[in-house]
Structures are given as structure tokens and as C-alpha cells.
Amino acid sequence: MIDHVGLKTSDQAASRRFYERALAPLGYEVVMEFEDGQVVGMGVAGKPDFWFSAGELSSPIHLAFHASDRASVDAFHAAALAAGGKDNGAPGLRPEYHPGYYGAFAYDPDSNNVEAVFHDPSERKRG
Numbered sequence: 001m002i003d004h005v006g007l008k009t010s011d012q013a014a015s016r017r018f019y020e021r022a023l024a025p026l027g028y029e030v031v032m033e034f035e036d037g038q039v040v041g042m043g044v045a046g047k048p049d050f051w052f053s054a055g056e057l058s059s060p061i062h063l064a065f066h067a068s069d070r071a072s073v074d075a076f077h078a079a080a081l082a083a084g085g086k087d088n089g090a091p092g093l094r095p096e097y098h099p100g101y102y103g104a105f106a107y108d109p110d111s112n113n114v115e116a117v118f119h120d121p122s123e124r125k126r127g
């Protein structure tokens with residue numbers, strides 16, 4: 001089980017604006033920050049499980065956040081694009097992954113592939 005994940009940003013302010021807006025539909029908010037905002041922890045219900053901080057970038061990564069329903073995936077995608085993210089896959093079913101996989105993708109300011117995904121249990125039983 002993963003407790004938390006962190007990534008480096010080339011522009012901490014731009015990344016903060018992006019993630020605060022893009023992840024709000026999933027219930028994420030800033031929970032903790034250190035070093036005058038250079039280290040930010042976001043999460044749901046007071047538990048920071050996603051961290052980002054200013055620093056030297058490595059290769060872009062793929063980061064998937066759980067969504068509670070399809071509407072949350074749709075809202076994530078719209079918010080990510082409105083926050084300056086670049087589209088990398090509109091909301092929709094991805095049956096090639098498994099039945100009931102509903103996801104959307106956007107690139108963050110550092111070209112990390114950020115996803116929101118809903119695994120519909122009723123669809124998985126049909127598959």
C-alpha cells in the first residue's frame with residue numbers, strides 16, 4: 001500500500017495553481033506546507049498523500065488519482081485544462097485496461113501525465 005508520493009517541480013507556483021484547481025473536484029486540498037511553500041502536501045480529509053516541491057526534475061511520471069464517480073473524472077479534466085494543463089485524453093471508458101475503467105488525462109506544467117480514474121464496480125462484474 002502506498003502512503004504518499006512526491007515529485008519535483010520546475011515552477012512551484014505554477015504547479016501549485018495547477019494542482020489546487022485540478023485536484024479540487026477529487027476532494028484534494030493543501031494540507032501542509034513547509035519552507036515558505038516550496039514543499040506542499042495535498043490530500044483528502046487532512047491526510048497529505050501527494051507532495052510536490054521545487055527542485056531538479058527527473059523524467060516525467062504518470063500519476064493517477066482515484067475518483068469517486070465519472071462526474072468527478074469529468075470535473076478533474078475540465079479543471080486541469082482550465083488550470084493550464086494540456087489535454088492527454090478526454091474523459092471516457094478505457095476498456096483496454098478493464099471493463100468499467102473511466103479515466104481522463106492531462107499534462108501538468110512539467111509534462112507529468114496526471115490522471116483521474118473511476119473503477120466502476122458494476123461494469124467490472126459484467127466484464
